[in-house]
Amino acid sequence: MNEPTKTQPRIGVYICHCGTNIAGVVDCKAVAETAAQYPNVVVSRDYKYMCSDPGQALIQQDIKEHKLDRIVVSSCSPLLHEHTFRGACEKGGLNPYCFQMVNIREHDSWVHEKGAAATDKAKDLTRAAVSRVAHHKPLETKTTPIHPDVMIVGGGIAGIQAALTLANAGQHVYLVEREPTIGGYMAKFDKTFPTLDCAACILTPKMSAVGAHPNITLWTYSEVAKVDGFVGNYKVVVKRKPRYIIEDLCVGCNECVTACVFKEGKFEDEFNMGLSKRKPVYMPFPQATPPIVLIDPETCINVKTGKCKKTCVEACGDRQAIDFTQKAEMKEVQVGTIILATGFQPFDAKRIPQYGYGIYPNVYTSLEIERLVNASGPTEGHVVLRDGKTKPKSVGIVHCVGSRDNKTHRWCSRVCCMYSMKLAHLIKHHTDAEVFNFYIDIRAPGKGYEEFYEKLQEEGVHFIRGRVAEVTDWQMSKEEEGKLVIRVEDTLAGFVRRIPVDMVVLAVGLEPHADSQDVRRQFNISCSTEGWFLERHPKLAPVNTFTDGIFIAGACQGPKDIPDTVAQAGAAAAEALSLIKAGSIELEPNTAFVVAEECSGCKTCIPMCPYTAISRDDVKKVAVINEALCKGCGTCVAACPSGAIKQNLFDDDEITSEIEAILAK
Amino acid sequence: METKSNNWEPRIVAFFCNWCTYTAADLAGVSRMKYAPNIRVIRLMCSGRLDPQYVMMAFAKGADGVLIGGCHPGDCHYVEGNYKTLRRVTLLERMLHDLGLEKERFRLEWISASEGDKVKKVVNEMVEQVRALGPLDMPGRFADWDKEMEELEAHVNHSQKEIPAHVH
Amino acid sequence: MSTKPKIGFYWCASCGGCEESVVDLAEDVLMVVGAVDIVFWPCAMDFKKADVEAMPDKSIVATLLNGAIRSSEQEEMAHLLRRKSQVLIAYGSCAHTGGVPGLANQFTREQIMKYVYEDAPTMVNDKKTRPQTHFKEDGRETELPQLRNVVRALDQVVDVDYYIPGCPPTPKLLKDAVLALLSGKLPPKGSVLAPNIAVCQQCKRNDSKPQDISLTEFKRPHQIIADPEKCLLAQGLPCLGPATRGGCDAVCIQGNMPCTGCFGPVDNVHDHGAKILSYLASTAAGKEQKDITKTLAGIPDPVGTFYRYGLAKCVLRGKVS
Amino acid sequence: MAIKQTIKYDSERDKSFPQEIMSRPGCEKLYGCIQCGTCSATCPVSTYMDYTPRQLMALTRAGFKKEALGSLTIWLCASCYACTVECPKEIKITDIMYALKRQAIQEGIYPKRFPIPVLAREFYNMVRSKGRVTENFLAVMMFLKSNPIAAIKTWKLGLNLMRTGRFAYKLDSMKQPAKMATLLDKADTGWKGGAR
């Protein structure tokens, strides 16, 4: 290895064109020529693609030929290619940290107009890096072991798929689900588009596989309470809410449900979107996983008052699975990686009062219709109006409810066009009603999706291109009497229409969970402005987050349909698996350390550290940093009143030389 | 102060935290948002790494403005580094004001990784505000201040004829 | 002719405390006087500028110059003594970092003149007479020194070899410096002749400081009766000990007063005030802007507090007019 | 029945027109229109319009100035702001309507003797000279300049108003109405899309 010398560094500078991405705005040749004049620069070149193999080879060759001991590459964001170029330095025989990257693409050519100002900026940034890199010291890369267990948060189809993939690969998985059963929204669907296969038929085998898998610890009715640690070594505390049922003893016979003092269901059944009633003790649905009942503390008389005959306990008999003394339980587990698959929540249709949801009884949300058309649903598959008997003769399906609207959500929810068509087909199939789809644009860009659209058109479903302005019950003519009237412009015909229907279906969009901000804070990841979990890179790292070891899958990252969700869940599982199989991960060596001779023991630094990495050596009366715990934020370095704390890669001399050089003219 | 040359352009040094604001600036790039080219970003892992000395030094070395970008409160990648930033910046703002710097020259903004448009907005706004104030040019001011010493230095060092040591 | 090393003392913009500190050597002063030949010390002995001018260049082994450089005369003497001395030592805070006189850099010369000669409550000067640098009467002409626009530390005017910090320096530091001079065992040029470690290291109250003090209120010394055993910072007093070079044996703190920073920063620090600010703000509690603002309002004058002795060496050098 | 060619050629576009309209306060978001038709469907007057509001947005942003300014739509807009409130892209359609009306008046493209632009002008003039408006005088002025015969039909209405004491027999005015004209002219001078 070329040992960097303190006295006379030999620096190589490389200016990347990135095709025309940089060179189209910045005069790369001029930057390279100017950089050749900077102190200690031995070689300065510009090249079309520095990240390409020949580009990297160029660096390696120069290191040997010109005995370079420091490298600067001005190209794209270090968040993208720092790793690549450090690797190139290492292959060239140089310590990878004797390298500095300059971002002249994202921070320059892509955000500025072509001209002298952009080129000057590239020169300034490169000069600063040259000045800084001279202070870089060779560093040892540190690694940390990866605990092989994985935690998956969310038991919808994404969580289920990821859990099975990992468990089948031999990893132990903790699957945590907030609801009493796994299955998520997919379990509520009747059919899936565009193939129209039955959702339960494809989902429930997977659910039972999860329930039975020896490698999966399934915790339903549970929530993550606390997350500590870092990649490879997370400590997660899970709160298991009391379901007042001893899981191991319950066999799901439902005898307690039958025996409950409530003879009929009285409370809104969550699974059926409130279209039917359940008792305080209930099983969410027949295929619930785990297949056991629970007692809802909000509605159970015994839990609330203690004054109940407890017919359920009696019915359970010797099994003694009911335990009213159950309390919330905290479980702490150690895992190396975490996959978040917390999904979405449907848009609340009441936020758009002009569509009449909650005002007119026969306005439904799409999820209610999913339950209505389902043979195991509240009406056993009969599509009827709220009165429970009338078959609708005409149905209007309103697309984009809570989507593509600046006042609610700007995004396209991606699944509504397709599921609206699916529901149109099913409603028509069940009732032979005249079905209208009111859409802004039909978005059917998946395999077999456009063909499905075509099929629907052939079935005689109406497609009216226009966003519905209002669903109302005031009338203009006889035919409108007793109906809901949809006011819409038929934009393709070019005039406004009033269309009377019996039933309105609001195709509600997808939105982030109300508590997504709390969840992401808990796991220390970012959200997009809209509230979806933010991926590390939209194209190149779609399931990674900015926090190592935490992955995202499914609709928590953005609206997506089942095929995409399953694919992404597999990808997240693969990413976790690749860490586990590697056994360890390299850490940035940007940790801080105390120069004991300069430390006065003033203790300013100690409370600065959120990871309790700093302690006081009571014998020497100086601060000591545990490098294994240090994450390299540098807050203690900034606080140290003596400048006795140094930080690798972000030390005072490195940063101050950068400041000076960035401003030098 | 008078503008020294007509084509003066403000120079703004920015310190962005790696996880939120630097990433947001990357996003602005990926989204091809156009903003003023007067800003030079220095990447720190956390805004909590910002030593107030850096701000002072940037001004002393010729910056016309200094921008700090960090994660929103509660969002710090390092749990609460940004609260430390806020405490330091609060006091620093006051001190810089007492040292005669206009408040528009120093700015702290919380910009999350998804707020590329906020990078654009903040940079453009700040460049315009600083442009309206004119150059700070501390190096130039120091040179002006020290001009008063030139004459005397020349006088002492040249008028007195040299008396070599050890003549006696 | 004596062969003892020739030593000079000079006094620029300072309070005189530094001169006093030489006398504070007590009986050791005799050791010093015995070991050296004092060739220039206007405060104590009758030498004139002309005497110095007459000396050969570099004939003084060491000059200890105290005080900041405020006037053209002081500046001229700094140049002259630099020329005549082999070693020039900035003695005391004012020469070292500008000292208390450096706080004048928060004002323009005109503001100061106006205040002193017109607005000060004790001033009666109806004609608004100001000192002149050139004065002529009865055919005689007098040149008077000019007040400079800014106050400077000694090394902002001439090259300085060593610094002895303190307001004033402690006798021990002076004695050690003289002994080092005499023995020729001097550290590298530019060194501060005091330990490169902060006051806390020598402070007897160090152990009493809790690890996390998260202050919600800063207090000023007159507002509390400080516990004489406990860390003053932990009691809410902005003690600058953590950020100030030690070597003083924490004398102020021993006197139950917080450190005000006279020894200047340690070697790693570029800007003393900014570093003080950083650690003091770090000890404040609060996550909401209004709470933080309220806590930090307990430091009413950041510049005066953090640069009490070092405004001239602040990287911004004072108020930007 | 006469058959008319309806194809539009690119030469019929005024390419600067959309930019011109968008430069007016409130009109900047025109290009964001996704042609969803919410404006038309929510509009209580669209039943009578020759182009629906959505079509008008399309015409305007494509540069079909003649068609846009000559449409009845802009004059039938009752300023109820339903479209502006409902537009999912937050386009202030009502304000765009106003901008088009102003442009039409200035370029004299509006239908002659059509009562609405006449009312607008008469309103403008009455305020300019008196600082205030007296409704029945204004109505008379409008009818005289648009359709004097229609005025006759309103005799019953006039009687009703007189009977209930809601008829003004004299023009209301500010104390110094003269300063209004100078003020308003000053406001308009050099203003983008201003009346002078």
Place this chain on the structure above:
Amino acid sequence: MKFSYFPGCSLKGSGRAYEESLLPVLSALGVELEELDDWNCCGATAYMAVSDAAGYVLAARNLALAEQKKQDLVAPCSGCYLVLNKCQHYAAEYPDVATRVQETLKRDNLTYKGTTKVRHPLDILVNDIGLDAIKKRVTNPLKGFKIAPYYGCQIIRPYATFDDQHNPVTMDKLFKALGAEVVTYPLKTRCCGGSLTGTVTEVGQNMSYILLREAMRRGANVLATTCPLCQFNLDAYQGDISSDYHESVKMPIVYFTQLMGLAFGLPAEKIGLQRCIVPMDLKPAAALAK
């Protein structure tokens, strides 16, 4: 409580019943309205069609007069309320508008800063005075009144300053407090036709007809309005509408303030009820009892 008061042209003309009922009702609740000295036309929507800049200046001049008094400005007419508010919004949002307004008003030695709040009487009644205080003042509960509360467009669009934009309920709450029955009226924010009724009569009357018919169908015996133009359109043309649509349309149209005055026991002629072209039955409960 004291406010500046901007009557606008209509409240001095065909809508004088609004002013006649507003002033005594507010005064009964301890609110004093001080008419702006030498106010001018707000600009109204007609103005926007000719010159927006001049329209903003017209509105801003009134606002500047209120600013001088350091009082919030009450604008009972929906048109005035909208235009004054819009001026505030645009001056805040578009620096060009603000500059133009300020520069122009300088000629009149006036300054416009945008510090005055424009208030609607309904807002003051429900939010400042409160329903409880109003209830206490009721001496003659409105028994038998089935009111269709009609808000019209411009007090809630485009700026919903004190009520929900899609389903405003301020008047609903107010009438219930007066002891009346409120009918569900889905057209409560649909446009009455505005100035179209006077210009393109068939269009405007059709719009009014839809409103009147639906109110009748919903069983209302009176329709309450907040705007002089709405009142005029709905009240004055019922005869024409009846003959044009071959349908007997008869619905008294009153201001919400008139209903309040009635509930407060003020004499009908003191609150302008005689100015209704379609007269209102003052004792519908008695009629029902028969």
